[in-house]
Amino acid sequence: MEEAADYGIDSPTIVAGLLLAGVAGIGLAAAVLTIGPGHAWVILFLFAAGIYFLPARAGMLFYSKAGKLRLRDEILGAIPWRHDEWVLDVGCGRGLLTIGAARLLTTGRAVGVDVWKPADLSGSCPHAALENARAERLAARVSVLGADARVLPFRGASFDVMVSNFVLHNLNPRAEREKAVGGILRVLKPGGRMVLSDFIFTDEVESALRSLGADDLRRVRSESQSSWLTTLLNFGKVRVFRVTGAEPRSEDSAVPFEERGTSVFT
Ligand SMILES: C[S@@+](CC[C@H](N)C(=O)[O-])C[C@H]1O[C@@H](n2cnc3c(N)ncnc32)[C@H](O)[C@@H]1O
Structure with a gap:
């Protein structure tokens, strides 16, 4: 790869x-x-x-240079792909999951949204994400948009897959994280899959999703971030969990994808 x-x-x-x-x-x-x-x-x-x-x-x-590529593969590997999905990466940064998802698509699209806070990720900006997509020869399947995780500018049931890595812990207090989780579930299509990964607050995320009626919910410790080396370097402190789940299927047909009131960088 x-x-x-x-x-x-x-x-x-x-x-x-x-x-x-x-x-x-x-x-x-x-x-x-x-x-x-x-x-x-x-x-x-x-x-x-x-x-x-x-x-x-x-x-x-070590995480930034090697661990995050393994975590990306683990997060994306938790999804049963059809390869024609519309995917939304919430807090995409420089496109780690957006581009990783785009690689798994034959049709469909991977969209990344972020507010690009430099303190959260070095050199983070929409152009860095697009540059990475070009470097990986996947730009044709990738879009990035400026949007806050708490106010996703999409119609309900727009995406087949929602992913997010190390983003929700940035939202404070708890009510803000719950707002983002509610939005993530709102834009997920009935039966659509989600994987949300973070190192804190994942228990909260799980219970917020549960109270909103998410289906097939599981919270598991990341296998890729549990090696002896990671544990040693982090003094056993940092534990990464991924929360997987789905929007329950309903009788309503999925609403087609539509972007509203956003700046689109392509
Ligand atoms: C640690 S970085 C992770 C980036 C990417 N998901 C990855 O794994 O490489 C956290 C990201 O969350 C973004 N972020 C923080 N608050 C946000 C918000 N309210 N809405 C959208 N993105 C946000 C930051 O700009 C940053 O890109």
Whole structure:
């Protein structure tokens, strides 16, 4: 599989902050050591803090460079594809899931929406997503639109598949996440599949979906993010879950796809 695209570094400011904190901790420990004997606890504390932050940073970088491609394959692999679907990737960033889904289509379309917050993903903008789609030779099946996850500008029952990765945790408070979850279910066609992946609040997402009547709901820990290396780098802290489910089938026929009041970047 061609991987010429660059899907960015998640939370780049946190990644930079962890490097700074790690280097500062070890540097300060060394500085205190040069002052002279004593201060053993201070040195130990600063050194331990430095040692703590550096692998945490490495863990985040490792995810951004390798882990997210595996997570993409796991998320998309949880969907029984017909290959003619209309897919919506909520919070698409630089197009990780949008482009991954487009690769699985022979007809249909993969649409990504985002508000492109630079603090959440390095170099995140619509043009980066489209550039990645071109690099993967999938631009013909990809559209990206500026839209907030909480106010999806689509008619109800527009998409066969809804996916989202590491987006819902950005919405606060809980009511905002529930609003987004409600919107995701609204634009999903009857019988359509969804996979929502994140590292926190997935239990809330599951119960919000359950209360809205989602079908065939499951919340499972990500297999691709559970390796010994990921666990080691994250000190066992970060646990990624994917919530899969479907919009219950109804007698209503699906409403055709329509984009409304959005800027379309193609
Ligand atoms: C960590 S990035 C993940 C991007 C992409 N899903 C991926 O896996 O590479 C989180 C994304 O959520 C987007 N985001 C944050 N708040 C959003 C909102 N209210 N509506 C839509 N997207 C949002 C950010 O702009 C960013 O692109």
